[in-house]
Amino acid sequence: MKTRTLTALVATTTAATLLAACSGGTKAGSGGDSKTLTITSVDVGSVEDVVKAFEKANPGVKVRLTTSSVDQYQQQIRTQLSSGTAPDVMTVWPGNGNPGAMYVLAKAGYLRDLSDQSWAPKLPAAIKSVAEYEGKTYTALFGQSGIGMVFNEQALAKSGLTPPDTWTQLLAFCKAAKAKGTPAFALGNQDNWITQLVLYALVATTVYGPDRDFDQKMESGQTTFAKSQWTTALDKYLTMEKSGCFQKNPLGTNYDGSQQLAATGKTLGMVQGNWVISLLKQKNPEGTFTLKALPATDDPAQTIIPAAASAGYGINAKAKNKDLALKFVNFVMSPDGMDLFVKKQGGLPTLADTGYQADPSLAELSKFIQANRTVPFMDQHWPNAKVQQTMLSGLQEIFSGQSTPDKLLKEMDTDYQAGS
Known part of the structure; x- marks a missing residue:
């Protein structure tokens, strides 16, 4: 979001507040009636x-x-x-x-x-x-x-599992949830803005945890996406997918479909912005939903949330x-x-x-x-809109086997270096 945003957001993100289609278009500029x-x-x-x-x-x-x-x-x-x-x-x-x-x-x-x-x-x-x-x-x-793990508390209680606060626990959590027949997280990558949210949640800790000046170093040319911990974050994203953290075929699931899975307990939750909580409550008025930070290391004190x-x-x-x-x-x-x-x-x-x-x-x-353990959604400080668009389409291509992390990060670097 960017919607971080997100985003989207996620946004995003964000995030924007990043939400599903609900009408027949946006052509609404005519008319000068003062009322x-x-x-x-x-x-x-x-x-x-x-x-x-x-x-x-x-x-x-x-x-x-x-x-x-x-x-x-x-x-x-x-x-x-x-x-x-x-x-x-x-x-x-x-x-x-x-x-x-x-x-x-x-x-x-x-x-x-x-x-x-x-x-x-x-x-x-x-x-x-x-x-x-x-x-x-x-x-x-x-x-x-903010972006994090949004849990369906009733589904979580039924599973008998505890929300993870380390990377090792996260992978074990995903494997245990899958073994119980209820995947940990719903992922709606059919809508391309959704693809960034898990990555942003991981980048917050892996990139900005050790280096809060990363954006300034990118601007001055001291580092790049491909030569930074973005590679680690992207690898962790794919490790989550391989570990069964998500439902089958995320590319075949859109944003609304992912909400339905999490709201009805067919997954234990989803990695999303907190904006999704109100939508989950609409789909399941009796449900209780809570946002937790997504861990990316084995030291909980290092975890940072993308929030903006x-x-x-x-x-x-x-x-x-x-x-x-x-x-x-x-x-x-x-x-x-x-x-x-x-x-x-x-x-x-x-x-x-x-x-x-x-x-x-x-x-x-x-x-x-309050503890200053947040960073803005990553795209908010990028020099142009092309970087994010390349990332979103590239992540879909990675999930479909048509691209690789190295190729994506190099393409993002090219767009970033083109400036505004």
Whole structure:
């Protein structure tokens, strides 16, 4: 996510908040009615209630909401912006790394500057760093997300197994779960943004654990993907697959299908962003789901979680209804709007003192954030969107036997070195 994001996210990631398709497209930019606002979002399952609350708080206002899958949205948004068919308000991912990211869209002049809004200077430094382009804020980042093992507590209890906190325990956990007939994790690699999440969770510890300055070294040319611990993380990802950590045929399972497996106890859980918890609860209202850090070494003290700002919202620089668009973004960043959004997503707010009480399922994520044992989703600091796209398609090719880890990392290096 990148959606880390994720991501996707995972995002991602993220992560964006990175979610499944829920409508017939994103063509929603026409019309200049001062009481009608057009929004396109990937926050399926959470943005709907936020929109309802916004309409209730603004009598007479009508929101035309279109939701879209992450892949569909990222393929279309630049074309819509350049052709004048984009909505007033749209999902924008923090930092860089994908076609819908803040840096990419702000650099092209597609986003309204939000620096003059009261919430902008209040963003924490780590969040602000991925909300700004050339010192100006262009995206309203309302929530923080993390990537880890999301367990179905009822299925876990039935298995008699205990969540692992070391790499050796993780592999043993996967083998034991498989032997009991219930794979450890559902993996929906048919949707290519899903492929990055396990890798990001492993990279956080293997790469950034020993070297928090890795991004700066990449920027200065002191290291590369192919000559770093990214190779170790990718090897561990494939070791998990060979050890039976995932259900059969991850490439034949999409995001929604993977949720169904985890929600119904056909797997013990999934490696995902915390945004998936609310979706799992929709599929299984009686279920309890908890996020735990994915271990990558045999020292639990070394484990780091990828955690960063989730996808937020930006305003089209050529919005048909700029005033209403600004009102909506400010509602999202208000205590009421932010709390409602993160509650629906199962996330954490970016601004302090909102009064939000985090779900117990996020206790470990909160602990890691407070202890500074997190790193941003990797793609948020990459110089262009091509690196992530190469990674996502390359991971699918590796899972289908059409590529190799060495080839993928070299291709990512080539794209990274091409710059912005």
